[in-house]
Amino acid sequence: MRKKPVTHDLTSPSKPGQAIRALRNRLGLTLQEVSQRTGLAISTISKLEMGRASLSYEKLSVVSAGLGVNMSELLGLLGDSSASEGAPSVPGRRIIQRQGEGVAVRTGPYTETFLAVELLNKQLVPLIADVRSRTIQEFIEEFGSLIRHSGEEFTYILEGEIEFHTEFYAPVRLKQGESVYFDSSMGHAFLAASDGPCRLLSVCTSPEERVIEQLQKQE
Template sequence: MDDQIKQIAERLKGLRDVLELDPEEVAKVCDLPVNQYLKMESGDSDISVSVLQAIARQYNIPLDVLMFGEEPRMNTYYITRQGAGISVERTKAYKYQSLAAGFQGRKMDPFIVTVEPKDNQDIYYNRHEGQEFNMVIEGRMLLDINGKKLTLNPGDSVYFDSNLPHGMLALDRKTLKFLAIII
């Protein structure tokens, strides 16, 4: 996990170097204080998918390049076989498995997200441009969207404005698995 965060951090720094950007410019795109962005870029802090997506959109780079270090190549279709999607564990509690990593020019980013239960019931909030769709596959989810707490069970889904602060927890001390589509 830490190794994956370090690799993403190296790609962020490399991108900034190639584009000759100041840390302040990239931090502004992410709506973060510069010191917080620099912690992410150094690999000392977790990097949320929403931060990566903001950078990818701003600088017209496929999200896959930042997350996985691979350029998408397919443009007609892309199949992800069960359990075979490229994945990254951003933290011990979250694992993102991309379902369309090889398709170039995507209009959305679909993931299977696995969230492990944790003793600490603090919710980590994020927000990002666009909209998001979540459908619970396994376990139960507590989803907080802008202060509104929703409980989702297997088969339940929600579509929401991802500009609003949102975060989730796995309930019942069991692993949560859900489909997330970020548009």
């Protein structure tokens, strides 16, 4: 039987938010302490925990680093999986992802399905995104700004057409089978630019270990 992705809709009471709050409480961290570690406003963290703000890759990355855990561990909590018990970082490890598997987090503009969450300490974070926003205004209303996160990102269009916006370049339309590789610290957004499903595969370099190491040095 094919396993369906675990999906969380952030327009309803948020299980992801509950997982973040439970982990924060388990670690004995206050909202202010997480704010200091992540650079996110206390109000933003509170909204994330209550399911009133979109949990983008950017926020997921900084929250997991601020809590001092690997992103895959947090995703494992979101998906009620045993990701935190995944294979250690040793040579020869692997994970096979079957169609329909993954941990899916739904926001207004995107449904992001994170892949290979069972592997901890990955150098890459692969995900599939179903894009729904059609205007940059709609995107900004949902996320508050363009998305930024450290590292680099490779994006390949799986289905439909995507309009790719960045803060330094004019928007460009990407068709199925086309791709873009970019500095993901540059503000960016993906918009649906054709009728029907608009889907992409993104592979991001993971900043988790470097950020966590920096946090541990400060303690």
